[in-house]
Amino acid sequence: MQKMPKRYYAFFTLPTLIAFVVAFFIPLLLGIYLSFTTFTTVTNSRWAGVSNYVRAFSEDNNFINATIFTVKFAIVSVILINILAFGLALLLTRKMRGENGFRTVFFMPNLIGGIVLGYIWLLIINGILINFGVDITYSATYGFWGLVVLMNWQMVGYMMIIYIAGILAIPTEIIEAAKIDGASGWQTLKNITFPLVMPAITICTFLTLANSFKLFDQNLSLTAGAPGRESSMLALDIFNTFYGRNGYEGIGQAKAVIFFLFVALIVLLQLRFSRKSELES
């Protein structure tokens, strides 16, 4: 059906588009505009040029600290989650008994919402740390690793499912052929399995990277940035800039634009890199 009368086209697309424009697109453009102004409500904005962007970096170190923290967190999480998920996927594709049950169990943490997740782990981590006479607010390092553990718990199951699908998609003939040729388990893994699940690796990396950067709920509930603001990631820092004090809305919006560009850049780079790797293998 190449041609469709206009009214039908409108019928099919308008509801979605209206909601999209209202809930997303206009706020997006408005947000970009406001990042160049000083404002408290939408109606009383005054043009401020790029001063908000400058102040985002110069006013206090939180933005930079949050960026460093977030980048470190993203790197560690992406690597750990994918290794663990891939490992689990390998273990659970060997036709052992109870495989489906195990998959269910490992996936379950992914269902639990960010806020609830943070409080669950807050209880456990404080319970462990108290034996050392400290609690999670003692140092941002505890917050960092706490978030890493939490993120792993939440995401490993999800990524594992994707890897399982990827592994199961490999035609068994290829594996059989390799075995007949005398390849060891490790060689099979390296030269056959790994390259053939590249698409899954791309997806998983993309998902974990994007989720790690945008993390908010878990950050809020596990540490709320403590001590001070040392363990706040970018999303929480922006939220606090907006709502935590008066007069910083323009800066908050500028930070958000920077954040957005940063995430977009990383995601695009990652996708480009992965596409190349996929093609090569």
Add this chain to the structure above:
Amino acid sequence: MQKKLLPVMSILMIAAFVLAACAAPAAPATEAPVEPAAPAEAATEVPPAAPATGEVYYLNFKPEVAETYAKIADAYKAETGNTLKVVTAAAGTYEQTLKSEIAKSDAPVLFQINGPIGYQAWKDYTADLKDTELYQHLADKNLAVTDNGGVYGIPYVVEGYGIIVNKAIFDKYFAMDNAMVKSLEEINNFETLKAVVEDMTANKDALGIEGVFCSTSLKPGEDWRWQTHLMNLPVFYEWRDNNIDIASDATKDFQFQYSDNYKNIFDLYIQNSTTSSKLLGSKSVDDSMAEFALGQCAMVQNGNWAWGQINGVQGNTVKPEDVKFLPIYTGMPGEEKQSINVGTENFFAINSQASPEKQKLAADFIYWLFSSPTGKKFVTNDLKFIAPFDTFAENEKPTDPLAKEVIRYVSNTDLFNVAWAFVKFPNQTFKNDFGAALLKYAQGNMSWDDVKNLVVTEWASEYGK
């Protein structure tokens, strides 16, 4: 599986409808219900068209009394037909919540500011209240927040804070052979306080307590007792001793001259506590008050508003007649004559951007609350406010032990009051950062000199923001 999905979804949808319907009465009405204002006297009468009932949206600052406001709303509705919608901001989030709510089309018409600094931040939204009924009845007009003849904040509660003590535990101590003092009256300066506290710590097993002081709660949002209330003392003294007029602009300089005195009492709190100083970052005010109520500690710094928290803990072992205040001693010369800290930082403000009708409704409500028999009963017995209005007779003051203590100290003309200078602290960011620094200091991660420097630097940089 797919076949089952549909009935499951249907059941869920029905359940959702039912629960949402049950929830509807809990959600506050946003439309003014069109009902006759007076209870139906003659059913045949046409309900008056004019004063249709309205709604007063109040953003409440005090989580401790949030539930009481629900009862007040019911009573207010019964008496006047107007709806009172109260939303309570979670501890430490008032400014944030107010900012986001005030920009909405259905903004709060009644809210509060914390004094002259709060007024500067909310100037564009505060209406002039000098012609309102309630203001006429303010006993001491100097307490209000004024600007060029206009009145923008009416204080609605006088409060006092100090060190709350459980006399029963102290009596046990006084009965010991080598007790340092034999009565609470003898503790009238820091030296004595320190000696007694440390002696009690050494004997804590015999006294049956886990620590002399309850946890110094330093969880973010729960640290206001230290970054604001306790900090009040060095600020008060510095401005007093340097003749700085608290109402003037000179308050923008602060040198933390008496930082050692602050350290004195703060160290005493954290080193003689039920909780190790490294674990205070997870403790909340609620935890502290519960420890006090359960008799695990003998002293806790807080104010008379905390009585409800102490009394409300299940299994509390503290008797009302044992609850007393001690002034907060920090080692200042002449502190034998120092009283507790009495003042106010809660001022009613009415949203000047709301419609005149709504503003009038708000003014009527607060007048009703503090002058009508029903309202006053709530204020005295449930909210337990010591109200600064002449509409309250002597026998209409709250009778809880802490309120009585506040009144006792206020009436004692031998002692000088430590006024609430903290109404001139720069802003919430300063307070939060100071609290965070205190936590690090308690954890052993920051030196006191660094804390002092942070205070002085941030005071200057945050002032006026």
Add this chain to the structure above:
Amino acid sequence: MKKSIRENIVYILVLFLAILFLSPIFIVFMNSFKGRFFISDTPFALPNAQTFVGLENYTSGIVKTGFLPALGYSLFITIFSVGTIVLFTSMTAWCITRVKSRLSSFIYYLLVFSMIVPFQMVMFTMSKMANILHLDNPIGIIVLYLGFGAGLSVFIFSGFIKTIPREIEEAATIDGCNPIQTFFLIVFPILRPIAITVAILNTMWIWNDYLLPYLTIGSNYKTIPIAVQYLQGGYGSKDMGAMMALLVLAIIPIVIFYLTSQKHIIKGVAAGAVKG
């Protein structure tokens, strides 16, 4: 024989990991039955005669946070938003996939682009828009979720629709069906499996969402995540026991949902990833 010993070791390893994975939930569950002062300091201790308080935490938690209304709102908002999203985004995806034009491409790329934008970028301005347009209530929020969820859902639907042969639809058109009939009678039933995927992904997102409802409807209507966070924020009587009970209660609905449709969820996750 060697192989089966290895298999057994692997099995035990996986079993151990599985138990480890479930333990946090179990720990919270266990603590929800302990008295509120015995939780923070010793979360790993089993309830004993002294610390056990039965269902007290549950009753006080439900009352303190208004959990039942929150459950109602969460259910209402999630179910209707997901339904709305599945309906409208499938329509849009079909339309722009089938009608190749500059407009269709533009819409597609615009929607896909929205998936990258972090929420913080629009949170403030969107909450203002919602307020101006009176969308800041449980019904209006459905529009917000449609706008926000459009990107991912259209993306997934489009990917799937591309694989459906056009002959069936063309046959229907020749038979005299208009596009609406063609879509609802022919295409939509074929979309069922992927629609379930989209429904599940959106359910998980919306049910657990904190920030969007908090900023738009939070002061008047609480959903479950907002209720949980509110309890932590102080409210004058923070109560570890009630908090534990509330965490358990917050998890139960989603676990039930999961156990009843788990096959679909897992299939959907895998399928969604492959299409992506």
